[in-house]
Amino acid sequence: MKEIWYSKSPDAEFCIVNTASGYIAYWRSTLLANGKWSEYDTYSTYQAARRNIGRVGCAGSMKRVERLPWESVA
Numbered sequence: 001m002k003e004i005w006y007s008k009s010p011d012a013e014f015c016i017v018n019t020a021s022g023y024i025a026y027w028r029s030t031l032l033a034n035g036k037w038s039e040y041d042t043y044s045t046y047q048a049a050r051r052n053i054g055r056v057g058c059a060g061s062m063k064r065v066e067r068l069p070w071e072s073v074a
Contacts, residue, residue, distance in 0.1 A: 005046070005062040006069055014059040015069055016049045023049040027056045036068050 003018035015034040015037075025040040039054060043049040053059055 003046075004068060005041050005061045006065045007062040009060055013059045013069060014053055014057070014062065015051065016046060016062065017068065018046070025049045025053040027053060029057070062063060 005016045009041055012027055015026040017024050018025070020040040022044050023046050024042050026037050026073045027040055028035060028037045040053055041049075043052060050059070050062070
């Protein structure tokens with residue numbers, strides 16, 4: 001099972017996913033990237049992903065979720 005963390009602020013959303021290649025940080029903002037999810041970078045630890053995604057915006061406290069935010073609920 002993938003580990004997925006997610007947070008949403010008034011202007012942006014953030015997601016960190018644990019994959020075989022590392023922790024991938026994603027973000028999207030309606031103010032910048034036209035509301036599309038963008039991959040920020042891949043890191044060896046969750047802590048490094050959290051620290052570096054802060055360069056895009058304040059992710060606040062992240063919670064663990066069951067599915068990726070861009071997956072539709074069918």
